[in-house]
Amino acid sequence: MRRSRPAIVAAVVVGVAGFTAAATVAGDSKRDFKTDMLGYEEVPAISTTGNGQVNVEVARDGASFRFVLRYRNLGSPVTQSHIHLGQKSVTGGVSVFFCTNLGNGPAGTQACPQPAPGEYAEVTGIRTAADVVGPAAQGIAPGEFAELVRALRADGVLCAMVGSGADRRTGDEIAAASTGHGLIDLIGATDLPALAGVLVQCRSLVSNDSGAMHLAAAVGVPVTAMFGPTNDRATRPPGDHHVVLTHAVWCRPCMLRECPIDHRCMLGISPNAVHEAARRTL
Numbered sequence: 001m002r003r004s005r006p007a008i009v010a011a012v013v014v015g016v017a018g019f020t021a022a023a024t025v026a027g028d029s030k031r032d033f034k035t036d037m038l039g040y041e042e043v044p045a046i047s048t049t050g051n052g053q054v055n056v057e058v059a060r061d062g063a064s065f066r067f068v069l070r071y072r073n074l075g076s077p078v079t080q081s082h083i084h085l086g087q088k089s090v091t092g093g094v095s096v097f098f099c100t101n102l103g104n105g106p107a108g109t110q111a112c113p114q115p116a117p118g119e120y121a122e123v124t125g126i127r128t129a130a131d132v133v134g135p136a137a138q139g140i141a142p143g144e145f146a147e148l149v150r151a152l153r154a155d156g157v158l159c160a161m162v163g164s165g166a167d168r169r170t171g172d173e174i175a176a177a178s179t180g181h182g183l184i185d186l187i188g189a190t191d192l193p194a195l196a197g198v199l200v201q202c203r204s205l206v207s208n209d210s211g212a213m214h215l216a217a218a219v220g221v222p223v224t225a226m227f228g229p230t231n232d233r234a235t236r237p238p239g240d241h242h243v244v245l246t247h248a249v250w251c252r253p254c255m256l257r258e259c260p261i262d263h264r265c266m267l268g269i270s271p272n273a274v275h276e277a278a279r280r281t282l
Contacts, residue, residue: 222241
């Protein structure tokens with residue numbers, strides 16, 4: 001049975017129909033969050049033309065976050081927009097208001113603009129501990145900003161590293177940078193049958209163009225694959241449930257084992273891009 005994932009859920013509520021989206025992330029140092037909002041993720045699900053996006057950036061000191069909320073094509077006037085806490089597909093209580101037209105948010109909460117036909121309405125701002133309203137029944141008391149950020153950063157994903165003995169040095173560097181995150185180190189510890197056994201227990205694999213990538217695809221595991229010097233058109237994993245990431249530079253695919261310049265084809269693939277792609281395969 002898969003472990004349920006706690007999530008922060010952003011919602012725009014309208015008079016007769018709304019939509020929500022679960023924003024799940026991993027890692028205690030995570031600062032940037034982005035999610036799309038669809039009616040099919042409402043509880044219960046609804047069919048609506050409405051859609052939107054939320055981007056949240058937590059300050060380095062963990063004491064505030066900046067947000068951008070955009071929405072359009074709603075079926076009726078907007079009444080409020082907020083973050084509420086719950087597992088995936090469970091809304092939970094309200095934690096922070098983005099905006100409201102009902103007068104039910106903290107003093108100073110801005111009004112929600114009504115979008116023009118076919119256009120996005122946008123709300124931006126900064127939220128601090130003073131804006132956190134709860135939910136106390138779920139362990140977040142008013143003003144407990146650190147608890148809210150902890151909920152944003154937790155999604156119950158346990159990571160395992162696999163690779164050959166030749167990857168030991170790289171694995172040690174990753175493990176040293178991941179202290180306290182429950183990383184399972186299996187580098188050099190699996191033969192081919194054991195690796196297949198590990199992969200079938202995984203929800204997703206993040207890999208470069210490798211044998212593990214193809215084995216994961218063969219056993220039905222969604223893959224986020226990063227292609228640098230090799231040709232993604234020739235050796236990408238088959239199927240439409242995988243994500244392939246590349247960085248467009250003039251020299252790729254060169255098919256060289258050693259880069260004669262600066263590894264720009266791989267370094268141009270940002271960690272945020274990999275993380276967002278991997279989340280979509282979970």
